[in-house]
Amino acid sequence: MSEPLAITLFSGTDDRLGAAAVLVAGAAAMGRPVHLFLQYWALDAFRADRIDRDHGVAPEAGTGGAEAMRRLHDAGGATWVETLRQAKEIGDVEIQACSLSMDLLEIGPEELDPLVDGVEGVAAFWMAAERGQVLFI
Amino acid sequence: MSEPLAITLFSGTDDRLGAAAVLVAGAAAMGRPVHLFLQYWALDAFRADRIDRDHGVAPEAGTGGAEAMRRLHDAGGATWVETLRQAKEIGDVEIQACSLSMDLLEIGPEELDPLVDGVEGVAAFWMAAERGQVLFI
Amino acid sequence: MSEPLAITLFSGTDDRLGAAAVLVAGAAAMGRPVHLFLQYWALDAFRADRIDRDHGVAPEAGTGGAEAMRRLHDAGGATWVETLRQAKEIGDVEIQACSLSMDLLEIGPEELDPLVDGVEGVAAFWMAAERGQVLFI
Numbered sequence: 001m002s003e004p005l006a007i008t009l010f011s012g013t014d015d016r017l018g019a020a021a022v023l024v025a026g027a028a029a030m031g032r033p034v035h036l037f038l039q040y041w042a043l044d045a046f047r048a049d050r051i052d053r054d055h056g057v058a059p060e061a062g063t064g065g066a067e068a069m070r071r072l073h074d075a076g077g078a079t080w081v082e083t084l085r086q087a088k089e090i091g092d093v094e095i096q097a098c099s100l101s102m103d104l105l106e107i108g109p110e111e112l113d114p115l116v117d118g119v120e121g122v123a124a125f126w127m128a129a130e131r132g133q134v135l136f137i
Numbered sequence: 138m139s140e141p142l143a144i145t146l147f148s149g150t151d152d153r154l155g156a157a158a159v160l161v162a163g164a165a166a167m168g169r170p171v172h173l174f175l176q177y178w179a180l181d182a183f184r185a186d187r188i189d190r191d192h193g194v195a196p197e198a199g200t201g202g203a204e205a206m207r208r209l210h211d212a213g214g215a216t217w218v219e220t221l222r223q224a225k226e227i228g229d230v231e232i233q234a235c236s237l238s239m240d241l242l243e244i245g246p247e248e249l250d251p252l253v254d255g256v257e258g259v260a261a262f263w264m265a266a267e268r269g270q271v272l273f274i
Numbered sequence: 275m276s277e278p279l280a281i282t283l284f285s286g287t288d289d290r291l292g293a294a295a296v297l298v299a300g301a302a303a304m305g306r307p308v309h310l311f312l313q314y315w316a317l318d319a320f321r322a323d324r325i326d327r328d329h330g331v332a333p334e335a336g337t338g339g340a341e342a343m344r345r346l347h348d349a350g351g352a353t354w355v356e357t358l359r360q361a362k363e364i365g366d367v368e369i370q371a372c373s374l375s376m377d378l379l380e381i382g383p384e385e386l387d388p389l390v391d392g393v394e395g396v397a398a399f400w401m402a403a404e405r406g407q408v409l410f411i
Contacts, residue, residue, distance in 0.1 A: 003268065008409075010293050013334050019147050019176050022237055023273075026259030039293050041334050059196055059333055060150050060178050068242050077241075100296060104351075105342050122300030129407070131277065133266070135145075135273045136297075136409045140405065156284050156313050159374060160410075163396030196333055197287050197315050205379050214378075270403070272282075272410045 004033045004132030006125070011137060012041030014069060014080065015057040020137045021080035021087070028091025035128040036095045038116065042137075043101045051081055051113045084115060094128075096120040141170045141269030143262070148274060149178030151206060151217065152194040157274045158217035158224070165228025172265040173232045175253065179274075180238045188218055188250045221252060231265075233257040278307045278406030280399070285411060286315030288343060288354065289331040294411045295354035295361070302365025309402040310369045312390065316411075317375045325355055325387045358389060368402075370394040 005027045009020055024034050038046055045055050057066050073079070078086075087093045097112060097119045109119055142164045146157055161171050175183055182192050194203050210216070215223075224230045234249060234256045246256055279301045283294055298308050312320055319329050331340055347353070352360075361367045371386060371393045383393055 008293070008297065010290065010411075011332075011334065015177055016147065019145070019273075022176075022235075022259050023145065023262075026263050030260060030263055032263075039296075040289055041332070041339060044339070056334065058148075058178070060148065060193065065178060065181070065242075072241055098296075104346055105339075122296050123304065125297075126300050126304055126306075133271045134407045134409060135271060136293075136411050137147075137273050152314055153284065156282070156410075159313075159372075159396050160282065160399075163400050167397060167400055169400075195285075195315070197285065197330065202315060202318065202379075209378055270408045272408060274284075274410050 002031055002033070004035065004129070005135070006035045006037070006129030006132055007135045007137060008037045008039060008125070009042035009137055010039045012045035012055055013057050014055045015061060015065070016137055017042065017045060017055065017080040021083035023135070024093060025083050025087040028087040028093050031091070033092040034087070034094070035125070036093070037098055037120070037125040038095065039098045039101045040104070043097055043107065044105055046097070046113050046116055047107065047111050048113045049111070051115070081115070088115070096125070098122065098125070139168055139170070141172065141266070142272070143172045143174070143266030143269055144272045144274060145174045145176060145262070146179035146274055147176045149182035149192055150194050151192045152198060152202070153274055154179065154182060154192065154217040158220035160272070161230060162220050162224040165224040165230050168228070170229040171224070171231070172262070173230070174235055174257070174262040175232065176235045176238045177241070180234055180244065181242055183234070183250050183253055184244065184248050185250045186248070188252070218252070225252070233262070235259065235262070276305055276307070278309065278403070279409070280309045280311070280403030280406055281409045281411060282311045282313060282399070283316035283411055284313045286319035286329055287331050288329045289335060289339070290411055291316065291319060291329065291354040295357035297409070298367060299357050299361040302361040302367050305365070307366040308361070308368070309399070310367070311372055311394070311399040312369065313372045313375045314378070317371055317381065318379055320371070320387050320390055321381065321385050322387045323385070325389070355389070362389070370399070372396065372399070
């Protein structure tokens with residue numbers, strides 16, 4: 001089970017980031033190297049001054065879904081930030097920001113949360129994704 | 138063409154579930170084993186008392202897109218539920234609910250539509266997804 | 275690095291299409307054959323009379339995200355259409371419309387932008403996607 005997993009994280013809402021974090025943590029716990037590439041709104045969610053904020057949920061969540069997310073939060077359930085932090089502690093998880101998205105959103109490397117390991121271009125992402133499974137979330 | 142296909146179904150709108158059902162049915166008809174993992178709003182859409190309801194479409198569908206979906210429905214076009222049911226009849230299609238999402242949405246196994254074969258954790262999903270193609274929808 | 279890449283393009287907003295175009299261009303530049311399958315709202319965005327229009331962004335972009343996209347556009351940044359056109363010029367990139375989505379949206383082949391190479395069914399997509407990486411965007 002050492003097949004690499006590469007994920008392009010595009011979405012920045014707490015529900016999609018939550019699903020991504022669980023998939024990453026599960027793969028990392030099984031010994032798989034995981035490479036995350038942050039684009040657009042996911043990158044925005046990893047700014048140091050925003051990462052712990054409420055990032056909302058997809059419109060389709062509706063009132064019931066948004067309430068379920070809040071209930072989980074109030075009950076002390078792990079956030080996607082905590083789940084990703086744990087995944088990095090137990091496994092081989094690398095998080096890279098997409099350089100084009102950095103330019104688009106006018107973000108400097110010093111504005112990113114320490115969970116982010118660096119900035120890379122799309123060619124570097126595809127090199128890291130070579131011969132493994134790949135997801136777009 | 139017996140490479141396995143694993144899909145994490147996250148979205149619960151009729152357009153995304155429709156696209157997923159067509160991809161699943163196509164792969165199953167070609168003899169590929171397909172494993173579906175239901176998270177968040179997709180899981181919610183598989184509740185027995187909700188599966189046949191209107192689940193809406195993504196906001197980007199706009200008025201024209203929503204009308205196209207309604208026209209298809211009124212013309213007797215197969216819904217994603219019917220397409221998935223047929224895919225299970227002709228091929229090797231397994232549908233599992235994500236245990237964490239079951240907890241999040243406070244759903245019990247008895248509340249799920251019979252199309253769902255069981256409940257599993259993320260480790261079981263990654264075991265099933267081993268060495269095949271994987272999608273996040 | 276000649277592993278094929280197959281992408282189901284479902285979303286039709288400029289942010290998701292922009293992310294897709296960059297991933298496609300990067301893979302094509304590395305010599306990988308890329309096969310795109312246009313479904314639903316992505317297909318709608320490839321109509322000849324709509325492809326150069328503003329297709330909006332996902333709701334999660336918020337005001338700041340929408341402004342960043344507009345800033346990029348005003349600064350003469352390449353649109354996803356231009357990026358895909360360049361990718362087709364430098365590499366092996368094939369774009370096929372999903373026949374079921376053509377029916378759903380009542381689009382004729384003559385209404386599609388010349389970037390689209392043809393119309394195919396889901397079985398043809400899975401044949402093209404055989405033994406490579408696959409994404410759903």
